[in-house]
Amino acid sequence: MFQRIITFFEKQSFGVCTYLAERFNISISKIRLFFIYSSFLAVGFPIVFYVLAALVLDVRHYIKKIRMSIWDV
Structure with a gap:
């Protein structure tokens, strides 16, 4: 049961930590640990x-997809 939950979240992750890690050239695990520790300290703000950030990245991906399909015509 627990493994199914972990697999679901890994497949459905939004890529926020990956995007930030690539953008700032930091390892992904450090970004994830930052979110975990800061969410305990800041009571959920992270x-x-x-x-x-996930919504913004998803919208950007959707806009890029539409833009590419318009110019492919």
């Missing part, structure tokens, strides 16, 4: 930031 979780709100993570969700907002």
Whole structure:
């Protein structure tokens, strides 16, 4: 059961930590640990930031996909 939950979150992750790690040239594990530790200290604010960043990245991906399909015509 627990393994299924972990697999689900790994497949459905938004790529926020990966994007930030590539952008700032830091390892992904350090970014993930930062989110975990800061969410304990800041009482959930990093979780709100993570969700907002995920939405922004998803919208950017969707816009790029539409833009590419328009110019392919």
